[in-house]
Amino acid sequence: MPAMKRSITPAKAASLIPDGASIMVGGFMGVGSPNRLIDALVAAGKTGLTLIANDTAMPGKGVAKLVTARCLSKAIVSHIGLNPETQAQMNAGELEVELVPQGTLVECIRAAGVGLGAVVTPTGLGTPVQEGKQTLEVDGVSYLVEKPIRADFALIAARQSDYAGNLEYALTAQNFNPIMALAGGTVIAEPEHIVPVGMIPPDAVRTPASLVDHLIERAL
Amino acid sequence: MPAMKRSITPAKAASLIPDGASIMVGGFMGVGSPNRLIDALVAAGKTGLTLIANDTAMPGKGVAKLVTARCLSKAIVSHIGLNPETQAQMNAGELEVELVPQGTLVECIRAAGVGLGAVVTPTGLGTPVQEGKQTLEVDGVSYLVEKPIRADFALIAARQSDYAGNLEYALTAQNFNPIMALAGGTVIAEPEHIVPVGMIPPDAVRTPASLVDHLIERAL
């Protein structure tokens, strides 16, 4: 029988995350983000966080709340086009933004999670993404060497968990979540439902329980 | 509505594969291998094939039949310990065997499938696996550079397909199958069941239909 996890409140989970920590947060334009945990980070007045996420969503949604509340000092993302606040804070020099091609971003997160030393990709070659990076030639073809991206915490949204921590996702709310669950030093999952152990068939599990450190209690 | 695929017989599928082709075949010690397709390759008397697989199983099971029938000129695998025939043909110089660490093997197949130029891994450093290979230093740490592994054909076993080609796998019969489905020039899937399009929920699909070129008809 696997170890079970007692679920915790969003506030308790937020208290585990110190100012200045790096956090990866699942979600794509606000879809599939751990929203109650994000609200708790805002309520706790966190500052100096480094955010790793696909995007900064649009004002009022998902991780955009962290931008608006000025919880972030840096954002490593692929897209900020739907959030004028991000652009404004970046232009004012208040928020450092590192733009990474989306496929490179997810692959670098995966690389950190699965113990690879780098990602070797053609994406970004001959563009500003290449600046300051190694290249590698394999069989006469040049590639960019991108470094793994890890974080102190991975904050994951899931459709359903069991009390061991096995996670299922739904449709496009899946996105970066299962990959980030591999690459956070501490993984905190916010499922919509938590069911008893044994209720999720082994073939339906997308993130195995062992990767998850904390479960957020379900909303009332 | 997606394109549908008319299922074909194992013999017809085997006829698509010329002597001397490279084939990746799913399965782990004979579990989760496309057995009717393997039988058809043996029946067709194929020769000179290069096999890419986790192992060569045990005599009478899975890809071991290809070894016994001398269909192979080369095997790229992680383990041959349970198949004395492989060892005997290798020692007699009749079958070239390239041993690859299992994690490196699956990652190199994935790299070919997802367009990466190489796999950068510590596995194999300081062992005979390193011989003749580039190393790469990232942040002061050395890694081995392993090349992507692709094949002319990927031969996949699945629990269930729909007639578009979406695949579901079962338990440990999954193994290399979904990864190889990314890396074969032509992908042939042998499902145990084929159901109408729309019967498999989108979240249950492990290999999207677009990756599958041919479906083997279900056994009677």
Place this chain on the structure above:
Amino acid sequence: MDLKERIARRVAQEVQPATLVNLGIGLPSLVANYVPANAGVFFQSENGVIGLGARPPEGMEDPDLTDAGGGFVTAVPGAAAIDSAMSFGLIRGGHIDMTVLGGLEVDAQGRLANWMIPGKLTPGMGGAMDLATGAKKVVVAMTHCIKDRPKIVESCAIPLTSARPVDLIVTEMAVFQPTPDGLVLLEHAPDTDVAAIRAATGAAFEVSSGLKEMSLDAP
């Protein structure tokens, strides 16, 4: 027919039956409207769905089924939900038969720039660099000019999206094919001619010996 519809209709003719196609947001997304339902085409949205369907009727949305812009969508029978690693694995691994991307500029070699205007606008590249580098066929769908300034230029003033040239450029005036020797004009719109296209284009181009009039019929 407005300019965008015209461009979308022409691009739709490039969509082959039984293929997997990714459409960028904005103008490119209109292409889906002109692809026959019986063509067996799967549309991929890079946020994680293969088999993107139409916008749902109001009151029938699923907040967990959206396109890359965050808008509500549906999924067709036979759809698959995938994570971002699989989604970009398909894109970067050459499994997307065709992508249609918007453009800010394209250079004389056919290289696209569409993700930032230094000092003005930095939306970010999202998945555009991966699509432009990894899809089997890359089609740029854009208006020919922006405020009378040509978007097809000798050399891009803004950063490139990929070093790989695109396969086809479709505007409301013309269809160009980039080649190793430069751009080739394949088609002109019914309401324009080569001279007008030259005047509105900032890069040199050859005229194909088989130059023809752009068809605006959807396929």
Place this chain on the structure above:
Amino acid sequence: MDLKERIARRVAQEVQPATLVNLGIGLPSLVANYVPANAGVFFQSENGVIGLGARPPEGMEDPDLTDAGGGFVTAVPGAAAIDSAMSFGLIRGGHIDMTVLGGLEVDAQGRLANWMIPGKLTPGMGGAMDLATGAKKVVVAMTHCIKDRPKIVESCAIPLTSARPVDLIVTEMAVFQPTPDGLVLLEHAPDTDVAAIRAATGAAFEVSSGLKEMSLDAP
């Protein structure tokens, strides 16, 4: 108690509650027998299951649920089925808390060799190189000698499995910890002493100031 049971009982004491553990085939697999069911331990089998259970009763096998040796197994409640990329992602990414591997030789630095004997036997490395390189803690479980020939040696005569030293070596005679300064003897079996261990060991080792007798109680 035979030698293998003794080794397995001692290794089982290394298994921490609520961890994820991979056991190699053969001797290492016996360790599971001595880990309490209420310890919250998940066993991984690298062919694709987390939460490996006992062998099923005859007539209750599932041909699609096997261990890495191809033998029938069951899965515990809370188990997950994973593909080989995820399985080795967990192994190589440091998500396996502990692995127990069999050994043919271990050198004075604690480096394991267990996948081939040149000119004699080439089973292949399977997942051993990945486990020895990537698991958080690597324990070697092996008999001390093979036909009176020490398996712990100054320098391995056969190819290494990983350049990374293992964390603990458990035999029926002794428990060693590899350190940057060489092997340290932590424990001796009840029926042996340091002199006998030296005689049966092919590498120099220090004796820990806290040397104690190996406990053979399962945890």
